[in-house]
Amino acid sequence: MSIDQIILAILVVSIVAVLSGLNIYYARKYGFFGWLKAKTLEFARWLRERKRTFAVVLGWSFFIAVLIIREYWLSYINQPILFEMPKYWFDYSDWVARLNIWDFLLIFASSIIAGALLMDIETILFSSVASALLSFLFSVVFVTYWIWVVLGWGETWGLIGGFMRGGQFVMWDAARIVFRMTFPIVQLIAFTGVFLGAFVRGYFQPSAES
Secondary structure, three states: OOOOHHHHHHHHHHHHHHHHHHHHHHHOOOOHHHHHHHHHHHHHHHHHOOHHHHHHHHHHHHHHHHHHHHHHHHHHHHHHHHHOOOOOOOOOOOOOOOOOOHHHHHHHHHHHHHHHHHOOOOOOOHHHHHHHHHHHHHHHHHHHHHHHOOHHHHHHHOOOOOOHHHHHHHHHHHHHHHHHHHHHHHHHHHHHHHHHHHHHHHHHHHHHHO
């Protein structure tokens, strides 16, 4: 390293140190740290008050995702030839992964339970949206893993860019697969069930709404 580079490095470090010191000084002077502490405590209190809601939404989302993942997995187990196919997106109806009537009934039952536990209409509305997104995300992650690792597409893409290049295409196709399996019937069943659960509990236990 030359003398000029050393001097430049010292100059840059010095400037960064001075600016960092000034930022910390003015942040403390104008109460930024106090505001940040107050907001952190406020968020922690809000989180504690809604921990049951988060637990219900996560459990509900995970349960629906498990049903979706199970049917996707069974579509390959029941059709071993799919492991040998050069692609993973199928239009042939006998090979397309889909949910069955028992899955729909389980989703409906779990949604009723979630609605009975959540109760508040506003909470139910936002929780339903969050659950739909989370269950979709969980399923897409699994399908992406299945395509990339189990079906071996990671080895193919590893030769021409790896996950940074091929992962976006695999995730897009995984999202298409899950979307085809779920939309719109799963969302409609879940929304209907969660509001029905809240209505039934409110009817038989009015005090739970307060």
